[in-house]
Amino acid sequence: MKFSVNWLREFVDLPDDIADLLTMAGVEIERIEERGAKIDNVVVAQITASSQHPNADRLSVCEVDDGSGTKRQIVCGAKNYKVGDKVPLALPGAKLPNGLEIKKSKLRGVESEGMLCSPIELGFGEDASGLLILSPDAKIGAPIVDLFPADTILDVEITPNRGDLLSHYGLAREISALTGKKIVGQAHRLPAGDAPALQKKAIKIAAPNECPFFSARKIDNVKIGPSPAWLRAKIESVGIRSINNIVDISNFVMLEFGQPTHAFDADKLKGALNVRMARDGEKFLALDGKTYSLKSNNLVIADQERVVGIGGVMGGEETGVTESTTNVILEAAYFLPASVRRTARNLNLPSDASYRFERGVDPGMVLRASERATELMREIANAKPAKEIQTGGELPANPPDVSFDYEKSDKLLGVTIEPKRVDEILIRFGLTKRKLDGLKPSSSTGEGRLKKEGRRLKAVESNERESIERSARWGVPSHRRDLQRDVDLIEEVVRAYGVGNISGSDRSRFTPSSDADREYNWEAQLRSRLVAAGLLEARTSKLIPRNAPAFSDNAVTLKNPLSEDHVALRPSLISGLLDVLERNVRAGAEKLSIFELGRAFIPPDAKEERHLAILLWGNASAQSDWRTQTNRRLDLFDLKGALDAVVPQLSFRKWSYPDLALAVEVWSGDRKIGFGGQVASTRSTTTGPVFVAELHADLLLDAHEVAKKFRELDRFPSVTRDVAMIVPEKVSHEEIVRVIENPKTPLLESVALFDLFSGGEFASAEKKSLAYRLTYRERSRTLTHEEVNAAHAKIRERLREQLGAELRE
Amino acid sequence: MSHPLEQLRDDALREIDSAPNEQALEAARVKFLGKSGSISSWGEQMKSLSKEEKPIVGKLLNEVRTAVTNAIDARGETFRSQKETESLAKIDISLPGTPNERGSLHPLTQMLDRSIAIFRRMGFALADGPDVEDEWHCFDALNTPPDHPARNEADTFYLPDGRLLRTHTSTVQIRTMTAAPPPIRVIAPGAAYRRDEVDATHGAQFHQIEGLYVDRNVSVADLKGTMEYLMHELFGAETQVRFRPHYFPFTEPSLEIDVKSKALKGGEQWIEVCGSGMVHPAVFEQVNKARGDDAYDPNEWTGFAFGLGMDRLAMILFGVPDIRLFAQNDLRFLRQFA
Structure with a gap:
């Protein structure tokens, strides 16, 4: 809300550092705007x-x-x-x-x-x-x-609990409490003795749970016209458009005291006003010129024929004040915040009035505002107000007392504040300290008593005082319905005392690590392995577009998405990575090797799983290098290599999946932990093959060993033998290795493929040439050539017999 | 008068030292130490020496042979190292090094890791909770009344089944307290979602670190000390930190935390980085109700809680002007943080 500093000054002296003072007391100044001329000549x-x-x-x-x-x-x-x-x-x-x-x-x-x-x-x-x-x-x-005239306009963020600050008087009252400067002027008080009589129960309220109190005052003979310059300048200074004197007065009073009022054209009302819930489908033409279709949970003000206003939100066009109005009925009511909030939101019709009612207006100000508006109409529009105000319902009682424990306050704040200082603060905020029950006012000890008795009384008195100092009951003013329990008062104390005056303490506690700690450590380890393998980490949105091109089947969609880009919860991380790929290709990237580790939401119930996804595309090296003649493309085996960097000893099985042209399942031991492959070209707009894999990382975590186990270093040398062979094209590497390793030769330590050629004459013969290096070792002694030769010969024999391999010498 | 062997040694050393190249050196070696070299032939002559002379000459012969051998080795080493140096001198050392393709962690991950490391030093353990939540954990338990604006469909993403995407990580406070009695000292990094229009400073999804410390006599002073330490560790010891009263339904008093540092983008302005406060007794009461006990008796336990916006902290720390850069994952962006 915007506040005029000149207007605030009508109520209270302002310190120079008003913006700082308010901000540090929790009333944040968002913008300060200097207005008006400060120029001579x-x-x-x-x-x-x-x-x-x-x-x-x-x-x-x-x-x-x-x-x-x-x-x-x-x-x-x-x-x-x-x-x-x-x-x-x-x-x-x-x-x-x-x-x-x-x-x-x-x-x-x-x-x-x-x-x-x-x-x-x-x-x-x-x-x-x-x-x-x-x-x-x-x-x-x-x-x-x-x-x-020069003025400063403060744009202030009022937190939703402080409806009492949504007026110039309200903010001035807060400043007065913070600075100790007295409120000046009497504008906020009902004039003594001259108060209009209330004609109670004159207005029927059929919905007292939404509107506990309603008042209407007939004001005759108004002369509608433009507002005087001062009034116009005041409301315009804080951004309210001037309409005519009557509407401007209503707005002025709202800006001054925070209580919205509304003026009906009395001659356009058909019969007495009443307050009720709308009927389903009832139509209402509001002051904004739009027709609203109401529901039975919308509170309305009605005459005998129709709805003339939405309670606390907006008046009706048909009964509004116009140039030709001569008599008005001035409404001032107390609507419950929840009711107004519901209706304003249902109808998508926020107004200055609903903004204040939603946050709670001061019941103590309702009739004062009505009176203030009446005064101004008399003064400005020459009006003749009725002697009586018709009312219905009752204004809510003051909020209940709150007890306050000084020691508890000190403990919660971590600082000792003298009870006297606490009292001073709370009293400045308008609270009233209650006398403790059963205690006589301490001034009753008069002269002429026996000295002995006097001493005894003194002792009692000091005990009483101590008990008073430990805790007290406080009466809460009508405008502070947010003060409900002791912590609310403690907050008032700290706001006024200043959080800056509490020095920070370094309190810590030994805490055993949790499952989440272990999971975080594991995630960090996974990430660092992939980074070490040269991959970049991406973090994409967990919300994906409605029609993501791939890897998004059956994704759980939001009931109320805001934009088409964020509609569903990702069931896979890959759709996000494909999006990253497209963006980077457009930006000229020639290589992308990225991963993401994060949550996926598995249909149909959005079960949350930790997933790890990898995407590889483009050249094997990001830039061409003077020593490497050709820059090959990343392929499926780079993907397998990246996965190996994460989890050793994965195995891969052929699979089929619509979004993948080549699909594999990824297995760890006897568990399927994910999938991968080459993305179907129909699912990606990127040129060249795209390789992806996605693992369910929670499963990896289960198998994760906390600490590696040491294995004795080899003390005896190994012997290597190569075997080169030509086999039919359809024989797989896996089959060859199986033949080499089975039956198990105790001396054989490892097998490594070091050459593969399937082009040229091999291709036309549907054959391929492979070469393996076999490492032999006996852990307890040095091998002899004879035993290695014997073992190696057996393996060669098996390759020949079982695979029809042509072995090369 | 010197022994002829000594004369021979001196001749040999002279010849070795003046050998102009490896061939000349090899020739000298053959001449003196070869099978029929002049020093080797002395071995034969030994046989004819007298018993008295034998040991003396034998010793001398050994010394001469060692001296000549060493000299040849030394001279040979000189030639080899010269040759090596000459051949390497031709290399253009200004040629680029073999590219080493470094991966990198996403800047948000780096921000999270940094922050988590600091909290761990202060004895916080990690906690976790789901992104898809129910209204009770997200609102009711956090003292947010049913008609509170935040619960509206205009501000919160709902699933068709009535569940929602948590609007803050404060849900983990509730999950942690319902699962275990006090004391509690946890942080919970995670994603949260708000139905905001996406712009340079708002995303539909953002990242937070939630913190909760519940113990006997936890005070605003403890909250201040903790957050001041964090900010100083994150942004440098000269960073100014201020605590501004604010309003959140689930804390009372509530404090917003601002930092100011010349080292940060934005320089001399206060930048809001964190919401915090003392856990509202109503939150403890809700937790007790769910637990069915009185473990979190508000008269015995107090606590502080905070929610740090990680995207915002990362923007401040790394000087990133637009929050959307984090989700775009442009390589040119990611590589800057390698």
Whole structure:
């Protein structure tokens, strides 16, 4: 909400550091805007003649009357004026906010005795399009400062619990509590003795749970017209448009006291006002010109025929105040926050009134606001108010007392604050300290008592005082319904005392690590392995578009998505990675090797799993290198290599999946832990093969060993033997290794493929050539060539017999 | 008068030292130490020496042979190292090194890791909870009344089955307390979601670290000390930290935390980084109700809680101007944090 500093000053003295003071007390100032003129030597002048500049097409020469008796000649570049307009004139010697100093000078050979100003030149807003045209009422020669008194506008973020701050009086009251400066003026008090009589139960409230109290005052003989300048200036200074005097008064009172009121055209109402719930489907034309279809949970104000207002939200167009209105009925009511919030949201119709009712208005201010508006209507619109105010229902009682334990407060804040200081703070916030039950006021000890008794009483008294000092009961003012329990009062204490005055303490505690700790460590390890393998980590959105091109079947969709980009919970991380691929390819990337580790949401019930996904595309090296002749493309075996970096000893089985042209299942031991393969080209717009894999990382975590186990280092040398063979093309590497390793030869330590060739003549013969290096070792001694040769010969024999391999010597 | 062997040694050493190349050195070696070299032939002559002379000459012969051998080795080494140096001198050392393709962690991960490391030093354990939550954990248990604006479909993503995407990681406070009695000292990193229009500072999904410490006599002073330590560790010891009263339904008092540091983007401005406060007794009461006991008696236990916006912290720390860069994963962006 916007606040005018001038307006606040009508209630309380402001310190210089008002913005800091409020911000540090939890009332955050979001923006400070300086308004108005702070400039000397700028006066109201009337343009009395204007002619074309003889030497410049775009300039004119004006003759102006500045009230001094002699006309001035001014050269001017603007076009938006006509002769007779009143405009601001900066006289020689004026210094404008932009730093420009005005001097008498010649412009293209023509004398100019000052400058006519646009709004931006005077520091008002951003408008530089032409001169600031002043009101015809402006007095010629008057300092511009008189027309635009300087003001500072504070844009304040009021937290939802502090509805009491949504008015100038309310914020002033808060400032008074924080600074200790007294509230000045009496505008907020009901005039003593002169209060209008209440005609109770005159208004029927059929929904007391939504509207506990409603008041209406007939005000006759109003003269509708534009508001006086002061009223207009005040509401406009905080961003409310001036409409007419009656509507402006209602808005003014809301800005002043925080209580919305509404004026009906009394002659357009059909019968008595009443408060009820709407009927389902009931139609209502609101002041915003739109027709709303109401529901039975919307509270309305009605006459005998129709709805004339939505309770706490907006009045009706048909019964609103217009130029022809002569009698009005002024509504001031207390609507419950939940009711107004529900209706304003259902109808998507937030208003200045609903904003305040939703946050809770002060029951103590309802009738005062009605009275204040009436006073102003009498004063400004010549109105004749009825003697009585018709009401229905009861205003809510004051909030219950809250007990406050001084020691508990100190403990929670971590600082000792004197009870006296605490009391002072709470009293300034409008709370009342209750006397403890059963305790007489301590001033009852008078003179003339026996000294002995006096001493005894003194002792009792000090005990009593101690018990009072430990805790106290506090009465809460009507505007602070947010103060419900002791911690709420403690917060008030700390706001006023200053959090900055509490010094931080270094309190810690040994904590055993949790499952989440172990999972985090494991994740960190997975990530660092992939980073070490040269992959970049991506983090994509868990919300994916409605029609993600792949890997998103049956994704659980949101009931109320906001944009088409964030519609469903990702069942797989791959759709996000494919999106990253496309973006990077568009940006000119030639290689992408990325991974993501994060949550996936498995249909149909969005079960959360930790997934690890990898995507590889493009060249094996990011840049071409002077030592490598060719830059090959990343392929399925790079993907397998990356997976090996994460979990050793994975196995892969052929699979089929619609989004993959080549699909494999990834197995760890006897468990399927994920899948991978080459993305079907129909599912990706990227040129060249894209390889992806996704693992269910929670399963890896289960198998994760906390600490590696040491194995004795080999003390005896190994012997290697190579075997090169030509086999039919369809024989797989896996089959060859199985033949080599089975039956198990105890001496054989490892088998490694080191050459593969299947091109040229091999291709046409449907054969391929492979070469393996076999490592033999006996852990307890050095092998002899004879035993290695014997073992190796057996393996060669098996390859020949079982696979029909042609072995090369 | 010197022994002829000594004369021979001196001749040999002279010849070796003046050998201009490896061939000349090899020739000298053959001449003196070869099978029929002049030093080797002395071995034959030994046989004819007298018993008295034998040991003396034998010793001398050994010394001469060692000296000549060493000299040849040394001279040979000089030639080899010269040759090596000459051949390597031709290498253009300005050629680029073999590219070493480094991977990298996402900047948000780095931010999380840094923060978590600091909290762990202070004795916080990790805790976790699901992204898809129910209204009770996200709102009711956190003292947010049924008609509170945050619960509205305009601000919160709902699933068709009535569950929702948590709007803050504070849900983990509730999950942790319902699962275990106090004391509790945990942080919970995780994603949260708000139905906000996406722009430079807002994403539909964001990352938080939730913190909760419940113990006897936990105070605002402890909250301040903890968060001041965190901010100083994250942003440097000269960082100023201020605590501003605010409002959250689930803490009372509630404090927003601002930091200011010349080292950060934004320089001399206070930047809001964290919401925090003392756990509201109503939250403890809800937890007790769910637990069916009085483990979190608000008269015995107090606690502080906080929610740190990781995206925002990362933007501040790394000087990233637009939150959307984190989700776009442009290589040119990611590589900057390698």
